[in-house]
Amino acid sequence: MSSQSDDGDTIDLAEGVDHQVAMVMDLNKCIGCQTCTIACKTNWTDSGGREYMYWNNVETKPGAGYPRDWEEMGGGWDEEGQERTPGDLPDQSEYGAPWDFNYEQIMYEGSDEPLRPMDDAADWGPNWDEDEGAGEYPNSYYFYLPRICNHCTHPSCVEACPRSALYKREEDGIVLVDQDRCRGYRYCVEGCPYKKVYYNAMKKTSEKCIFCYPRIEGEGPEGEVRGPACAEDCPPQLRMVGFLDDEDGPIHKLVNEYEVAVRLHPEFRTEPNVYYIPPFAPPQHSERGESLDAERIPRTYLEELFGPKVNEALNTISRERDRVRRGEESELMEILNSDRSEKYRLEVFDR
Amino acid sequence: MSDGDADVLVRSELLLLGAFALVVLAAAAVGPIIADARPAFEIPVSDASEDENLDNVSAQGWDAVPAATVSLSSTGSSVPNSGSISVEEAKLGAAQTDERLYLRLSWADPTEDTSTGSLRAFADAVAVQLPNDTDSRPPIAMGGSDNRVNVWYWTGDGRTEELLAGGPGSTTNLGASELTADAGYSDGRWRVAFSRPLDGSGENRVSIPDDSDLDVAVAVWNGSNMERSGQKSASSWHYLALDSDTGEPPYQTILWAIAGIAIVASALITIEGVRRTRGE
Numbered sequence: 001m002s003s004q005s006d007d008g009d010t011i012d013l014a015e016g017v018d019h020q021v022a023m024v025m026d027l028n029k030c031i032g033c034q035t036c037t038i039a040c041k042t043n044w045t046d047s048g049g050r051e052y053m054y055w056n057n058v059e060t061k062p063g064a065g066y067p068r069d070w071e072e073m074g075g076g077w078d079e080e081g082q083e084r085t086p087g088d089l090p091d092q093s094e095y096g097a098p099w100d101f102n103y104e105q106i107m108y109e110g111s112d113e114p115l116r117p118m119d120d121a122a123d124w125g126p127n128w129d130e131d132e133g134a135g136e137y138p139n140s141y142y143f144y145l146p147r148i149c150n151h152c153t154h155p156s157c158v159e160a161c162p163r164s165a166l167y168k169r170e171e172d173g174i175v176l177v178d179q180d181r182c183r184g185y186r187y188c189v190e191g192c193p194y195k196k197v198y199y200n201a202m203k204k205t206s207e208k209c210i211f212c213y214p215r216i217e218g219e220g221p222e223g224e225v226r227g228p229a230c231a232e233d234c235p236p237q238l239r240m241v242g243f244l245d246d247e248d249g250p251i252h253k254l255v256n257e258y259e260v261a262v263r264l265h266p267e268f269r270t271e272p273n274v275y276y277i278p279p280f281a282p283p284q285h286s287e288r289g290e291s292l293d294a295e296r297i298p299r300t301y302l303e304e305l306f307g308p309k310v311n312e313a314l315n316t317i318s319r320e321r322d323r324v325r326r327g328e329e330s331e332l333m334e335i336l337n338s339d340r341s342e343k344y345r346l347e348v349f350d351r
Numbered sequence: 352m353s354d355g356d357a358d359v360l361v362r363s364e365l366l367l368l369g370a371f372a373l374v375v376l377a378a379a380a381v382g383p384i385i386a387d388a389r390p391a392f393e394i395p396v397s398d399a400s401e402d403e404n405l406d407n408v409s410a411q412g413w414d415a416v417p418a419a420t421v422s423l424s425s426t427g428s429s430v431p432n433s434g435s436i437s438v439e440e441a442k443l444g445a446a447q448t449d450e451r452l453y454l455r456l457s458w459a460d461p462t463e464d465t466s467t468g469s470l471r472a473f474a475d476a477v478a479v480q481l482p483n484d485t486d487s488r489p490p491i492a493m494g495g496s497d498n499r500v501n502v503w504y505w506t507g508d509g510r511t512e513e514l515l516a517g518g519p520g521s522t523t524n525l526g527a528s529e530l531t532a533d534a535g536y537s538d539g540r541w542r543v544a545f546s547r548p549l550d551g552s553g554e555n556r557v558s559i560p561d562d563s564d565l566d567v568a569v570a571v572w573n574g575s576n577m578e579r580s581g582q583k584s585a586s587s588w589h590y591l592a593l594d595s596d597t598g599e600p601p602y603q604t605i606l607w608a609i610a611g612i613a614i615v616a617s618a619l620i621t622i623e624g625v626r627r628t629r630g631e
Contacts, residue, residue: 163520
């Protein structure tokens with residue numbers, strides 16, 4: 001389905017979906033504090049076979065990510081977007097697993113050892129390669145990439161399930177796993193190129209980010225409509241939450257009008273509904289500490305992550321920044337710097 | 352030659368012919384058993400008693416139950432790698448008491464996979480598929496929406512489920528079930544014994560008939576080959592011979608009986624003709 005906007009452009013929504021939730025994350029504001037990760041974890045994945053799961057994770061880029069090297073594991077669609085491409089099932093070690101520290105020995109058994117992980121410690125975990133990034137001093141670089149399920153318009157996890165246990169909700173396009181239909185085959189885990197569906201080995205079913213649907217339905221704290229916990233709890237408030245087809249909302253403007261919010265790995269062709277404002281970094285420095293007229297994060301790397309549209313997005317933002325520097329007005333910069341009250345638009349449609 | 356001699360001759364000829372007719376009939380009855388000429392796709396069903404405990408996979412009673420070899424192949428399912436299978440045949444034995452049906456499957460599998468407890472771990476599994484409506488044969492791939500199948504499923508991680516399906520992807524757990532499964536692995540071979548009351552107690556669970564054969568198909572999954580869902584080794588439809596005592600098609604006996612009677616009758620007519628031409 002697609003809806004017609006005022007200027008004649010169409011907003012592509014999935015077949016049979018009335019509206020589509022969407023999120024825009026401004027990567028220039030992420031400080032890698034993992035508050036979103038913990039907000040999600042305490043809400044949804046703190047026990048019961050979910051210990052290793054991070055429906056929301058923040059990884060360092062460039063970096064191998066979570067699970068390790070997920071970008072190389074396949075999944076998604078072919079170039080025509082018609083045939084699914086096969087994906088790999090990650091090994092448990094590629095996610096990492098929680099481990100214990102020697103608190104018991106130090107606190108109660110009188111050990112003189114320093115605090116350290118016990119022998120069961122993993123050798124990989126979420127954001128294991130924190131802040132490593134790439135490049136050579138003084139021009140090394142990295143940024144943080146928060147990731148949740150993209151609640152795609154063309155989700156390959158839904159298509160991968162032979163039992164139709166995964167589906168897009170008609171009212172808002174949230175992708176869910178019907179826990180009664182799931183038989184733990186894990187084709188969805190293989191099929192998602194972002195590796196955002198997780199197998200629960202205790203329940204024998206697959207589970208994933210639910211876009212905190214009880215919160216956006218008003219079933220959350222104090223019975224109010226709230227954004228997903230990862231967004232609401234973010235200290236720098238880098239996420240906007242709303243509907244892609246809400247033409248008066250900031251998400252529509254950032255994605256469709258200014259085209260400064262871009263998809264992660266558009267070449268997977270699942271059409272994510274989580275968008276990113278691409279990261280800027282200080283310019284490169286010379287050995288003597290002078291600023292050079294060269295970008296620190298290589299455009300080629302950003303293109304690898306966000307596709308060719310990232311160039312025009314970065315150019316547009318640079319242009320609008322310059323306008324503000326010159327004392328001119330910029331609607332785009334106002335949107336990007338809006339306060340909390342304008343970041344969540346979840347009650348625009350009758351539900 | 353006296354009349355008395357001729358009478359003796361005729362009587363002995365009749366005896367001989369009668370004996371021949373009996374041999375023909377007997378051969379019709381026991382021949383197929385001696386030659387083990389079991390019709391293709393037939394799974395013989397032995398009579399058993401409750402005290403044989405055939406719900407135990409290693410019960411001695413199973414030694415007396417003949418097992419049919421069932422060929423298995425991939426299904427052509429749309430799931431990835433559905434053509435990659437590793438088990439090519441299974442043995443299926445069947446027995447029944449007045450109350451229960453017992454099915455024992457065995458197949459060679461060099462790896463004993465009993466865990467689904469980690470991301471890449473899949474358990475070995477086996478299933479028996481029976482039609483819900485015993486009067487018609489459902490599509491082999493998990494039945495059809497108006498022709499459902501009742502599936503008895505065991506998996507190496509310890510679960511036994513009675514399932515309902517009406518086509519690929521529609522498998523539904525029927526919940527509380529009197530189906531039992533007992534499994535053992537030794538010498539590179541799984542053996543799994545299913546047992547369930549003949550009475551299905553519900554419209555979605557097949558009741559085992561006592562007056563007609565029952566279609567049956569089997570499937571096997573090898574966990575270490577990451578087999579699950581439609582990636583499985585499956586058989587075509589076979590049938591449990593529940594209809595008659597011997598299990599052989601009745602037309603054979605009828606045809607041989609008619610042939611025997613015809614031979615005897617034509618012999619008698621010939622003898623009578625000989626006697627008349629002699630003017631006796």
